[in-house]
Amino acid sequence: MHSLISNQDEKPWVVQKFGGTSVGKFLKNIANNIVKTHLENNRVVLVCSARSCDTKSKGTTNMLLKAADESLDPDSKEYLKTIDEIANDHIKGSRSLVCNAKILDDLEQKILNEISELKNVLSATQVLGEISPRSKDIIIGYGEKLSCRVITAVLNDNGIDSEYVNLENIIEKGKFDRCDLDQSFYDYLTQVISEEVKKCGNRVPVVTGYFGTVPGSLIANIGRGYTDLCAALLAVGLGAQELQIWKEVDGIFTADPRKVLDARLLPIITPEEASELTYYGSEVIHPFTMEQIMRHNIPIRIKNVMNPLKNGTIIFPDIIANNGWSKDTNILELLDQNGYHADMSRKHPTAVTIKDKIIVLNIHSNRKTISHGFFAKIFAALDTYGIIVDLISTSEVHVSMAICANILENDLQNAIRDLKKLGRVNIKSYMAILSLVGMQMKNMVGIAGKMFSVLAVANVNIEMISQGASEINISCVINEEKAEIALRAVHAHLLVPYYVN
Numbered sequence: 001m002h003s004l005i006s007n008q009d010e011k012p013w014v015v016q017k018f019g020g021t022s023v024g025k026f027l028k029n030i031a032n033n034i035v036k037t038h039l040e041n042n043r044v045v046l047v048c049s050a051r052s053c054d055t056k057s058k059g060t061t062n063m064l065l066k067a068a069d070e071s072l073d074p075d076s077k078e079y080l081k082t083i084d085e086i087a088n089d090h091i092k093g094s095r096s097l098v099c100n101a102k103i104l105d106d107l108e109q110k111i112l113n114e115i116s117e118l119k120n121v122l123s124a125t126q127v128l129g130e131i132s133p134r135s136k137d138i139i140i141g142y143g144e145k146l147s148c149r150v151i152t153a154v155l156n157d158n159g160i161d162s163e164y165v166n167l168e169n170i171i172e173k174g175k176f177d178r179c180d181l182d183q184s185f186y187d188y189l190t191q192v193i194s195e196e197v198k199k200c201g202n203r204v205p206v207v208t209g210y211f212g213t214v215p216g217s218l219i220a221n222i223g224r225g226y227t228d229l230c231a232a233l234l235a236v237g238l239g240a241q242e243l244q245i246w247k248e249v250d251g252i253f254t255a256d257p258r259k260v261l262d263a264r265l266l267p268i269i270t271p272e273e274a275s276e277l278t279y280y281g282s283e284v285i286h287p288f289t290m291e292q293i294m295r296h297n298i299p300i301r302i303k304n305v306m307n308p309l310k311n312g313t314i315i316f317p318d319i320i321a322n323n324g325w326s327k328d329t330n331i332l333e334l335l336d337q338n339g340y341h342a343d344m345s346r347k348h349p350t351a352v353t354i355k356d357k358i359i360v361l362n363i364h365s366n367r368k369t370i371s372h373g374f375f376a377k378i379f380a381a382l383d384t385y386g387i388i389v390d391l392i393s394t395s396e397v398h399v400s401m402a403i404c405a406n407i408l409e410n411d412l413q414n415a416i417r418d419l420k421k422l423g424r425v426n427i428k429s430y431m432a433i434l435s436l437v438g439m440q441m442k443n444m445v446g447i448a449g450k451m452f453s454v455l456a457v458a459n460v461n462i463e464m465i466s467q468g469a470s471e472i473n474i475s476c477v478i479n480e481e482k483a484e485i486a487l488r489a490v491h492a493h494l495l496v497p498y499y500v501n
């Protein structure tokens with residue numbers, strides 16, 4: 001449960017997570033309009049990602065992954081050029097942001113030290129001619145180390161007494177090498193990360209969202225966006241009043257606001273809904289974040305760095321609402337302002353989302369092979385090639401699966417070869433998953449029928465249908481070229497104005 005503050009003199013913690021593009025573009029604003037304001041009523045800790053001055057795809061983490069690949073060519077020095085680009089970006093950024101000559105000098109020296117260490121790591125991978133998942137983790141960690149060095153200096157330069165906290169060695173060596181990532185690992189991380197942060201005393205800690213080499217690789221087991229998870233673990237460890245995820249969007253909308261112009265901002269949403277939306281294309285927050293936060297009932301607030309005074313979206317565990325938790329009047333006020341009853345009952349779905357770049361794999365069993373092992377063999381084949389199934393729909397002899405097209409062609413072809421031993425296989429590419437999400441949908445008779453009628457009227461053909469066991473998500477697979485038409489049609493007809501409750 002959310003911990004009570006025993007010492008009344010001590011302000012409650014707020015954990016603020018800033019993504020790569022936010023720290024790349026809005027650092028002065030973050031220091032002066034966000035951190036300073038929150039310091040009036042809270043103890044603040046920042047958890048930050050690697051810098052991206054333009055888009056995430058052109059950001060430091062991607063450049064580091066590119067350099068790592070380039071270092072595998074024994075005859076090329078291309079990786080050194082890529083690293084120099086990263087160095088120049090950080091030095092140039094620092095010079096435009098830090099005024100105090102001493103702070104700037106010190107920062108530049110630290111950046112150059114990190115860069116020379118990174119070059120040593122990559123020259124070692126070039127000699128070895130291979131990169132282990134562990135080395136790849138170490139390489140991407142430089143992104144967060146560099147960005148947090150810059151952020152700490154900018155905060156200090158703007159009169160906020162802050163301290164750099166590097167989590168790269170936070171996991172005790174050898175302790176988890178042979179274990180899977182399970183809750184005991186996350187509990188351990190929660191404890192060691194918060195202990196490390198508390199060492200900063202009254203200074204504002206600036207924590208690297210990178211937390212070291214995790215069992216079986218950070219990229220493979222947690223994936224990009226791991227900084228959200230780090231912030232969640234820290235919020236749990238500190239018993240924070242709130243975890244704030246700062247983005248360049250006002251919060252979570254009823255649909256992607258880039259695609260549906262009249263999408264509405266959702267003032268409040270449950271973690272279950274947020275998880276479904278995130279998994280099915282609205283990538284506002286890393287899905288593992290919700291799981292940790294939900295276990296401890298800490299609210300997450302999504303806010304906009306460009307619009308800090310707006311309330312944003314609160315991801316609010318149902319259980320708090322049901323128990324009438326009243327420690328934070330802001331939350332209850334927010335509920336009131338938006339016409340919410342404490343049980344958050346809604347008479348319509350919450351949001352609609354699209355996940356594109358989907359392939360549908362259809363396997364039609366040749367009746368002779370049908371047996372209890374049919375499904376087991378299908379999943380074994382997919383597991384061998386690391387293929388993740390997003391949706392599945394089955395009959396006794398037919399299985400349709402929607403999988404993400406973002407896999408290696410070789411892996412797909414090998415999986416198809418194995419699956420062909422079980423029956424006829426055909427694939428459909430250029431598909432998309434459309435998902436309608438809402439906590440109250442399990443009580444809405446006829447909602448699936450309405451969704452499919454809306455799609456029929458919009459002339460959208462449905463390839464496959466699936467409803468999750470949680471009953472808060474109805475999904476179907478459609479042609480990718482119809483995805484936006486379908487999204488707008490479902491939004492227009494099923495996402496009725498928000499305050500009708």
Ligand SMILES: Nc1ncnc2c1ncn2[C@@H]1O[C@H](COP(=O)(O)OP(=O)(O)O)[C@@H](O)[C@H]1O
Nearest residue numbers: 019056247248249251252253255256258282283
């Ligand atoms: N339902 C949704 N609500 C809000 N944003 C959404 C939704 N679905 C997709 N998005 C998109 O997710 C993006 C997340 O915000 P942004 O701050 O740009 O991400 P990041 O910091 O991860 O680069 C936005 O560009 C927005 O268009």
Ligand SMILES: N[C@@H](CC(=O)OP(=O)(O)O)C(=O)O
Nearest residue numbers: 019020049061224225226227
């Ligand atoms: N730098 C990492 C970690 C991260 O969390 O990024 P962001 O917060 O910008 O999504 C990545 O790009 O995956």
